Each structure stands twice: as C-alpha cells, then as structure tokens.
Amino acid sequence: xxxxxxxxxHVDGAVRKPTLELLTLARRVGEPVAVHLGPGAxxxxxxxxxxxxxxxxxxxxxxxxxxxxxxxxxxxEAAYQAVSPAAVxxxxxxxxxxxxxxxxxxxxxxxxxxxVDLESGDEGPVATQSVxxxxxxxxxRVSKGTPVITVKPNSAAPEAAPAAGTVEQLSVSFGEKSTxxxxxxxxxxxxxGRPELTEAAIVVSGGRGVNGAENFxxxxxxxxxxxxxxxxxxxxxxxxxxxxxxxxxxTGKSVSPQLYIASGISGAIQHRAxxxxxxxxxxxxxxxxxxxxxxVDYGVVGDLFEVVPQLTExxxxxxx
Amino acid sequence: MSLRIVVCVKYxxxxxxxxxxxxxxxxxxxxxxxxxxxxxxxxxxxxLQIADEADDxxxxxxxxxxxxxxxxxxxxxxxGADKAVHVEDDDLHGTDALGTSVVLTKxxxxxxxxxxxxxxxxxxxxxxxxxxxxxxxxxxxxxxxLSEVSVEDGKVTGRRDGDTATEQLEAALPAVVSVTDxxxxxxxxxxxxxxxxxxxxxxxxxxxxxxxEAGEVGLEGAWTKVDDASPRPxxxxxxxxxxxxxxxxxxxxxxAGQKFV
Ligand SMILES: Cc1cc2nc3c(=O)[nH]c(=O)nc-3n(C[C@H](O)[C@H](O)[C@H](O)COP(=O)(O)OP(=O)(O)OC[C@H]3O[C@@H](n4cnc5c(N)ncnc54)[C@H](O)[C@@H]3O)c2cc1C
Ligand SMILES: Nc1ncnc2c1ncn2[C@@H]1O[C@H](COP(=O)(O)O)[C@@H](O)[C@H]1O
Numbered sequence: 001x002x003x004x005x006x007x008x009x010h011v012d013g014a015v016r017k018p019t020l021e022l023l024t025l026a027r028r029v030g031e032p033v034a035v036h037l038g039p040g041a042x043x044x045x046x047x048x049x050x051x052x053x054x055x056x057x058x059x060x061x062x063x064x065x066x067x068x069x070x071x072x073x074x075x076x077e078a079a080y081q082a083v084s085p086a087a088v089x090x091x092x093x094x095x096x097x098x099x100x101x102x103x104x105x106x107x108x109x110x111x112x113x114x115x116v117d118l119e120s121g122d123e124g125p126v127a128t129q130s131v132x133x134x135x136x137x138x139x140x141r142v143s144k145g146t147p148v149i150t151v152k153p154n155s156a157a158p159e160a161a162p163a164a165g166t167v168e169q170l171s172v173s174f175g176e177k178s179t180x181x182x183x184x185x186x187x188x189x190x191x192x193g194r195p196e197l198t199e200a201a202i203v204v205s206g207g208r209g210v211n212g213a214e215n216f217x218x219x220x221x222x223x224x225x226x227x228x229x230x231x232x233x234x235x236x237x238x239x240x241x242x243x244x245x246x247x248x249x250x251t252g253k254s255v256s257p258q259l260y261i262a263s264g265i266s267g268a269i270q271h272r273a274x275x276x277x278x279x280x281x282x283x284x285x286x287x288x289x290x291x292x293x294x295x296v297d298y299g300v301v302g303d304l305f306e307v308v309p310q311l312t313e314x315x316x317x318x319x320x
Numbered sequence: 321m322s323l324r325i326v327v328c329v330k331y332x333x334x335x336x337x338x339x340x341x342x343x344x345x346x347x348x349x350x351x352x353x354x355x356x357x358x359x360x361x362x363x364x365x366x367x368l369q370i371a372d373e374a375d376d377x378x379x380x381x382x383x384x385x386x387x388x389x390x391x392x393x394x395x396x397x398x399x400g401a402d403k404a405v406h407v408e409d410d411d412l413h414g415t416d417a418l419g420t421s422v423v424l425t426k427x428x429x430x431x432x433x434x435x436x437x438x439x440x441x442x443x444x445x446x447x448x449x450x451x452x453x454x455x456x457x458x459x460x461x462x463x464x465x466l467s468e469v470s471v472e473d474g475k476v477t478g479r480r481d482g483d484t485a486t487e488q489l490e491a492a493l494p495a496v497v498s499v500t501d502x503x504x505x506x507x508x509x510x511x512x513x514x515x516x517x518x519x520x521x522x523x524x525x526x527x528x529x530x531x532x533e534a535g536e537v538g539l540e541g542a543w544t545k546v547d548d549a550s551p552r553p554x555x556x557x558x559x560x561x562x563x564x565x566x567x568x569x570x571x572x573x574x575x576a577g578q579k580f581v
Binding site: 011068069070073093094095097098100101102104105106109110111112113114126130131132133134135136137138139140141142143144145177180181182183184185186187188189202226244245250251258259269270273276280281282284288293294295296297298299300301302303306307308309310311312313314315318319 | 335336339340341345359416417418421440441443444446447448449450452453455456457459460461462463464465467477480481482483484485486487488489490491492495500501502542543544545546547548549550551552555558559560561562563565566567568569570571572574575576578580581
C-alpha cells in the first residue's frame with residue numbers, strides 16, 4: 001500500500017489530538033508515515049505508533065523554533081522526497097495551512113484546505129469541505145501532483161491501530177530562504193486548565209448578552225460543570241470581555257464539538273461559520289427572533305442570567 | 321527612496337447574502353452583490369498607516385477578478401491608496417488559489433514592490449494561504465497573520481498570535497505580510513477621499529500583458545477539482561421553549577437525554 005505523510009502537530013512531543021484524527025483518516029488512503037519536527041520525537045513516537053504510524057520521520061534543529069514556517073517546509077519537503085507519498089496530510093491550524101501551501105507550490109501539487117472528511121476515491125483522495133459558512137458541502141480532489149490536504153480538528157474520532165512506528169532520522173538541509181523571518185521572542189499562552197477550544201467535545205460560548213467581563217464567570221461555571229471549553233463571540237472579544245484566542249467564528253477558531261451552547265449570541269453569519277458543523281446546538285437568548293434559533297436542537301428564550309446558573313446547578317447535582 | 325507597497329485585495333460575494341455555486345461548481349458571482357472583502361480593508365488600513373510613517377511611500381492596490389472587482393479597487397482608493405491595478409481576463413474564470421497566486425506574483429513583479437500586504441483570508445474562499453504562497457513564489461520572507469505591524473529601517477516587525485504562543489517576528493524588506501482583523505479598525509472613506517479616488521489611475525492588465533498562458537489558469541488549469549457541491553440539509557427544527565422559571569432545568573433534562581450529563 002502507498003504511504004501517506006502525516007505532519008505531526010505537537011508541543012514538545014505531546015501530540016495534539018487533531019494529529020491522531022489525521023492518522024485515522026490517513027489509513028483510509030494509505031500507510032501513515034508521521035513527520036515529527038522539533039523535540040520530543042521519542043515520547044511522540046509511542047502515541048503515533050499506537051494510532052497507526054508505520055514510521056516516524058524525525059528531525060530536530062534550532063531553526064524550527066527560531067524562524068517562521070519555512071524551515072518546517074524544508075523538512076516536510078525532505079520527507080516528501082524520501083517517501084514519495086500518495087498524499088500529504090497536515091492539520092488545519094494557521095501554521096499548518098501555511099506549511100502545506102508552500103509545500104504544494106514546491107512540489108507542483110494542488111492543495112485543499114480545511115477538509116472535514118476524507119475518503120479514498122478512484123482518482124485519489126476525496127476531501128469533504130464545508131463552505132460558505134457551512135451552507136454547502138463540497139467534495140473535491142487534487143487534480144495535479146500529489147494531493148496536499150489540510151484537515152480540520154474533530155473531523156474523525158481517533159482510533160487505535162497499533163503499527164511499528166519505527167523512528168528514523170530525517171536529514172534536512174535548510175535552504176537560504178529558511179532564515180528570512182526571525183522569531184525574536186515567543187510567549188506561550190497561559191493554560192486555563194480547560195480543554196483546548198478546537199478539540200473540546202463540548203463548547204460553552206458567551207456573546208454580547210453576557211454584558212461585561214465580570215459576568216463571564218457565569219459562562220465559565222457552566223463550562224466547568226460540563227468539562228467544556230469556553231468560547232466567545234467577536235462582540236464579546238472586541239469589547240475586551242474575553243481573550244481573542246477564545247473567539248469562535250470566521251476570524252476566530254472553527255469548532256465542531258459534540259455539543260455547542262451559545263448564550264447571549266445572536267448567530268451572525270460570521271459566528272455561524274465557526275460553529276455550524278457542531279453536532280448538537282443549544283442556545284439561550286432573550287430574543288425569540290435571534291437567528292441562532294434557526295440552528296438549534298434545543299433553545300431557551302430567556303435571560304441567560306436566570307437560565308445558565310440554573311442549568312449549571314442542575315448539571316452539578318445530576319453529576320453528583 | 322520611496323517605499324513601494326502593494327496591497328492585494330479581493331472582491332468577494334457579500335457573506336450576508338445567499339451565496340451559491342454556479343453550474344460549473346465555481347462561486348456564483350451573479351447571485352449576490354460583491355464588495356471589497358472586509359478582511360482586506362484591514363490590509364489597506366495597515367498599508368496606509370505604514371505609508372504615513374514612511375518618508376515617502378506609494379500604495380498600489382491589486383486585484384485579480386471580474387470586471388465588477390473594480391468596485392473593490394475604488395473603495396481602497398477612496399480609503400487613500402494611490403493607484404490600482406486590475407488583472408481581468410475571461411480565461412481567469414474558475415482559477416483556484418494556486419492559479420491566482422501565479423497571476424498575483426507576476427502582477428506584483430510587474431508593479432515593483434518593497435512590501436506586499438494581504439488580508440488574513442478571503443471571506444469567500446477562507447483558505448488563508450495566499451500570503452504564504454506569494455512569499456514562496458516571490459522568494460521573500462513571509463511575516464503573516466500579524467495583529468500588529470510596523471516598518472522601519474528596511475525591516476518589518478510584527479506580532480503573531482498563534483495557537484499556542486504569541487510571537488514577535490522580524491524580517492528584512494522586501495517581504496510579504498498579512499494582517500488580521502485584530503490589527504485595528506479600518507477607516508471609512510471620507511467624502512474627499514471618494515472624490516479623489518475618481519481621478520486616481522487604475523491600470524487594467526490581461527494575462528498576455530503578464531506573459532501567462534491561458535492554460536496555466538482558469539478552471540481547466542486548476543490544481544484542484546470540485547466534483548460536487550450540495551446545500552447542507554436544513555437542520556431539523558429543534559425544540560424551543562420559553563423560560564417560565566424552569567428553563568435551565570428543562571435544558572438540563574434535554575442534555576441528560578442526549579447523554580451529555
Ligand atoms: C469580516 C468579519 C469577520 C467576523 N468574524 C467573526 C467571528 O469570528 N466570530 C464572531 O462571533 N463574529 C464575527 N464577526 C461579527 C459578527 O458579524 C457579529 O457582529 C457578532 O458575531 C455578534 O456577536 P454577538 O452575537 O455576541 O452580539 P449581538 O449580535 O449583539 O447579539 C447579542 C445577543 O444577545 C442577546 N442577549 C442580550 N442580553 C441577553 C440576556 N441577558 N440573556 C440572553 N440573551 C441576551 C440578544 O438578544 C442578542 O441576540 C465578524 C464580522 C465581520 C464583518
Ligand atoms: N483574487 C485576488 N486578488 C487579490 N488579492 C487576493 C485575491 N485572492 C486572495 N487575495 C489576497 O490573499 C489573501 C488571502 O486569501 P485566501 O488565501 O484566498 O484566503 C486575501 O486576504 C487577499 O489579500
């Protein structure tokens with residue numbers, strides 16, 4: 001069976017969940033070969049093998065952290081040359097898309113971004129995308145070169161499928177352009193202890209209706225009772241009530257959880273673009289005409305300051 | 321020496337309209353009114369601010385798109401850009417991201433540049449990959465997804481808020497940057513700006529002007545193929561209750577029924 005390159009997204013060797021989903025999808029198209037750049041390959045390899053990586057190609061160099069994007073493209077290109085894969089899959093993070101796009105240019109291939117599903121087809125992998133703020137579902141394929149496809153988080157459930165996961169050193173020679181953009185400093189985001197927004201099974205979001213940073217604890221308490229991530233609309237972020245890293249929507253994060261709870265959010269098209277593919281959608285809004293109610297499985301017309309705390313209490317008492 | 325800035329702007333169907341696909345599965349540009357992509361207004365704004373700080377700068381706005389795309393250029397000119405270049409050709413119909421990047425690259429080289437400024441993503445395609453691709457093709461640094469940007473002494477610096485960290489970036493000019501909607505509100509064109517824009521030069525180019533063969537772009541030349549586009553099935557109407565004091569409990573009941581609690 002042909003090999004498929006899977007770009008590993010990790011933090012110091014802790015593999016992020018979308019990569020495990022990618023391995024699951026990759027197995028539909030070929031044998032996954034993981035590409036792990038930077039530190040922690042040994043601890044990552046065990047997890048990657050557990051999820052189906054037949055091989056783990058790894059390279060570590062200071063360039064990956066010190067310069068933006070291009071060194072990683074050089075390395076992925078080296079892996080491509082070494083393996084001649086049937087496809088290259090990359091997680092759809094902002095950086096992942098940039099890496100994938102530059103690789104596609106170099107190897108003369110087409111690129112599909114933000115796939116939400118992947119199947120094998122007669123003419124190569126077929127990617128499902130959700131477009132125009134999820135109003136349409138498309139099926140596309142790459143018609144020139146080796147398909148390069150980026151896949152959104154939560155596109156598949158990670159499955160265990162133990163494979164060899166043999167670690168091999170990848171030799172990379174960095175091009176002269178690789179040091180063009182220097183990363184002068186890096187400040188890691190502080191962890192909130194809550195699940196990662198894009199990976200969470202449940203997301204609880206607040207909007208303009210929350211009416212102040214000091215009220216967001218109402219949203220956070222519901223989130224914590226459900227073990228959920230916290231999201232926010234752009235109106236809440238622009239008002240300075242919640243960090244931009246929690247924004248859901250076209251210019252924030254795109255989420256696709258099992259359950260999405262929107263409180264005090266009207267449901268503008270740009271917000272819907274980032275959450276409409278959620279499996280179950282619930283909204284609390286005092287305006288019965290709010291467009292968010294067109295999307296919901298269950299909606300409560302009411303004041304969020306009444307409904308949400310009651311819901312939180314009820315969830316806590318049911319969970320015991 | 322003058323700082324030559326090229327801002328790439330896209331003319332897109334209004335996202336609040338009912339966007340569709342045409343029969344050949346390309347974006348239907350007739351069904352919905354078009355406009356300058358809101359996310360590219362931020363690029364124009366940052367270019368204007370960078371130009372203000374420079375001793376001498378000239379801003380060219382560039383678009384690849386159908387005839388109506390001139391509207392997007394006019395808007396950018398009325399915000400304060402100096403001149404515009406419109407690449408327009410019937411053979412461009414159906415061009416995908418990689419094809420567009422070939423055309424933009426040639427046009428940027430034709431114009432001459434020290435700095436290329438893009439939006440973070442187009443509001444219709446939402447790929448967010450063109451700035452990186454342009455940097456690759458032009459062979460210059462990419463300094464992308466900036467929420468803060470400045471240019472000084474032949475260097476561009478900026479802040480990139482990533483998934484796991486915030487990074488401070490630096491590169492020498494010439495370079496390609498893209499800016500996010502966190503970079504600062506875009507100005508509204510003033511009446512004076514709108515009047516002045518009418519007199520600003522708009523250069524039209526076609527593929528042969530840029531030395532591009534028709535087969536390299538368009539639907540036939542595309543690197544990707546859309547085989548199917550179907551409207552998302554409408555969601556089955558949900559249950560909506562009015563809170564009469566028990567709304568939170570009712571909701572909990574629903575969530576328990578769905579095994580979330
Ligand atoms: C290019 C572009 C990109 C954008 N990107 C994004 C994006 O990524 N994410 C995003 O969210 N938006 C985005 N927007 C903005 C979007 O258009 C909306 O302005 C925004 O989503 C509105 O946020 P909201 O629903 O919180 O506020 P509003 O639309 O003001 O809605 C607030 C809602 O709260 C309800 N409410 C008020 N008080 C209460 C209460 N006590 N109890 C219950 N309900 C209450 C109101 O009835 C109302 O429906 C973008 C816009 C543009 C142009
Ligand atoms: N047809 C186009 N003409 C000019 N600029 C474009 C065009 N398409 C995309 N761009 C630029 O590239 C950015 C990212 O677009 P995309 O990768 O398509 O999401 C946009 O914000 C624009 O700055």
